[in-house]
Amino acid sequence: MNGPQPAPDFDAQNYSRPNQNWTCGHACEGRACRSGPDAWGRCQATTECRPVLDLKPGETKGRWRCTRSGGACESGPLPDGTCCRPPFRCSPVPTLRVWRGRITLAVIAVALATLLLLAGNSPFRDRFLSPGELSHAHSGQIFAALAATNGLNPGCGACHIAGNAGPHGFVQAALRAEPAMFDLKALAAAQPGEPVAMDADCLKCHAGRNVHQANAPAISCTFCHAEHAGMVMAATTDASCNFCHGNPVTMAVARPPTVIHHFAGDHPQFRFITEKQSDPDTLKFNHALHLTGSTIPKLPGGTKLDCAYCHQPDAAGAFMRPVKFETSCRVCHSLQFDPETPLLTLPHGSRSAVAAFLHSLPKQYADLAAREQVADVDGFVRSKLTALQAQVGNGEDLEARVFFSNATTGPDRQVGTVSGASRAIFPGCAYCHEVKATAAGLAQITPPVIPEHWLAHAKFNHAKHAGITCAQCHDASHSHATADILLPAKETCATCHSPAGGVNDTCAECHTYHKPQMPQIAARD
Numbered sequence: 001m002n003g004p005q006p007a008p009d010f011d012a013q014n015y016s017r018p019n020q021n022w023t024c025g026h027a028c029e030g031r032a033c034r035s036g037p038d039a040w041g042r043c044q045a046t047t048e049c050r051p052v053l054d055l056k057p058g059e060t061k062g063r064w065r066c067t068r069s070g071g072a073c074e075s076g077p078l079p080d081g082t083c084c085r086p087p088f089r090c091s092p093v094p095t096l097r098v099w100r101g102r103i104t105l106a107v108i109a110v111a112l113a114t115l116l117l118l119a120g121n122s123p124f125r126d127r128f129l130s131p132g133e134l135s136h137a138h139s140g141q142i143f144a145a146l147a148a149t150n151g152l153n154p155g156c157g158a159c160h161i162a163g164n165a166g167p168h169g170f171v172q173a174a175l176r177a178e179p180a181m182f183d184l185k186a187l188a189a190a191q192p193g194e195p196v197a198m199d200a201d202c203l204k205c206h207a208g209r210n211v212h213q214a215n216a217p218a219i220s221c222t223f224c225h226a227e228h229a230g231m232v233m234a235a236t237t238d239a240s241c242n243f244c245h246g247n248p249v250t251m252a253v254a255r256p257p258t259v260i261h262h263f264a265g266d267h268p269q270f271r272f273i274t275e276k277q278s279d280p281d282t283l284k285f286n287h288a289l290h291l292t293g294s295t296i297p298k299l300p301g302g303t304k305l306d307c308a309y310c311h312q313p314d315a316a317g318a319f320m321r322p323v324k325f326e327t328s329c330r331v332c333h334s335l336q337f338d339p340e341t342p343l344l345t346l347p348h349g350s351r352s353a354v355a356a357f358l359h360s361l362p363k364q365y366a367d368l369a370a371r372e373q374v375a376d377v378d379g380f381v382r383s384k385l386t387a388l389q390a391q392v393g394n395g396e397d398l399e400a401r402v403f404f405s406n407a408t409t410g411p412d413r414q415v416g417t418v419s420g421a422s423r424a425i426f427p428g429c430a431y432c433h434e435v436k437a438t439a440a441g442l443a444q445i446t447p448p449v450i451p452e453h454w455l456a457h458a459k460f461n462h463a464k465h466a467g468i469t470c471a472q473c474h475d476a477s478h479s480h481a482t483a484d485i486l487l488p489a490k491e492t493c494a495t496c497h498s499p500a501g502g503v504n505d506t507c508a509e510c511h512t513y514h515k516p517q518m519p520q521i522a523a524r525d
Helices: 096-119 125-129 140-149 166-175 184-189 198-205 238-245 287-292 325-329 351-359 361-371 377-392 395-404 490-494
Strands: 052-054 063-065 409-415 418-423 435-437 443-445
Touching: 351 361, 351 395, 351 443, 361 377, 377 395, 395 435, 395 443
Parallel strands: none
Antiparallel strands: 052 063, 409 418, 435 443
16 A cells, blocks of 8 residues: 555544644545644644664664564665655645634734724724714814813813823723723622713813702713713613612612602602692682682673683793782782772882872872873862871871771771771782781781792793693682692693603603702792
8 A cells, every 4th residue: 555554553433633623634544644733734744653773882873773663664764764654744624613713813803903093093083983973062162162161172082081092092091990991890890870080071061060969879970961862962861860769778868768760650749748738928819719709800801810811921931920910910909099089009019118108198199180180180189188088087097907908897996985997998908918017016018929930849841731721730719728739749740741641751851950959939849
């Protein structure tokens, strides 16, 4: 047989090649070589033996002896001492595993090269590194000027520490990261929402971060506010709110310690209901009387008094303007103090102004006569003062009636031997206001307390609820006392703001995290 012969002790059944990545490209009698290819795919076939030179005493040349196991070759070693059976080398064939490794390395090399090119100062750098479009607030010349004013680097570096540093800066920032990239224990223990280094740059422009609670834990800005999502920054999701409000441990220090996940579900009832709060206003007003009373006169034009007459939305439509006496009340409550002279009415809003008006009645009647073009002004004034004096007595009595009258009785009077409360000739200040007498006998009127914004911890927009009637949320037609807080209960809101109602019911729909306390008195939500 031509070619090298396998050793007699070769056992093809039990033989295992040391390298599984390459297969022998040459088969001796259909079997692979004993040693097989090495790890780099090189054939390891060698001569069958290494001849040994035997030197007898006195000889200088010696004789080469074959050391092949199983018996010497027939021809023996060559004269130069090499084996007469030269190796028959093969070309090892790579396995699928080798090709997979080569392709993987090639892809990694190409990817790294591409990343280095794109992360460098190439024209595509910003487009490649940015995962999406920046919001309008964090882009453009206005933000660039604001960033420069606050000592921030231009471009990406305004928020990202290594934003303008190139590949070398990226690597350095990664190595300095906390927790470190190879600190597996710290990475595993890291919690979402923990502050990060970028927050320091956020606070250079957004100073203060007025949180809604003083004991709220520190939360990273980027946990709630996701950038690179379009021209308008993405709204905060319930997952961000549930980071605290869905954690019983965190909420254990809250008052009340309530875990909240959904508005229609475990959101508590509004506190003005659970705590039975009352409207602090001392102004006397009866909603039911004004909306359903038979004695309420028609408005100009013959229309019936309704909610919209007094409660007018502001320019934005979000809130209602404060109710003013001159625009809402005077149409019925004209403050006529002289039944015989309806055109002369008292001023409103200042106790001192009312007192000054009463002390200058002759002039007030004279001015009225001039406006009405009365020929005999002096006669007009005398007749009016005489008629008024016949009804109320002296000036002090008139002033007392104006301030303390409640439209039913006036102040006590002594007429001859008869004393007691006199009948009021018109509704005075005490008809609507709380009026107290000072030690000097002067009237002290308690100013009305009318909050412009109820539920100060929540936000509301009347314009978005324009399709709903007032009575669906405010049960004013059954309210007889000023102390009634005519706000809807949670269940009323959840009728629409719930999965069943189909209206957005996220936390951010009604609540704002960065919101200072409202200065005016308001019910708590």
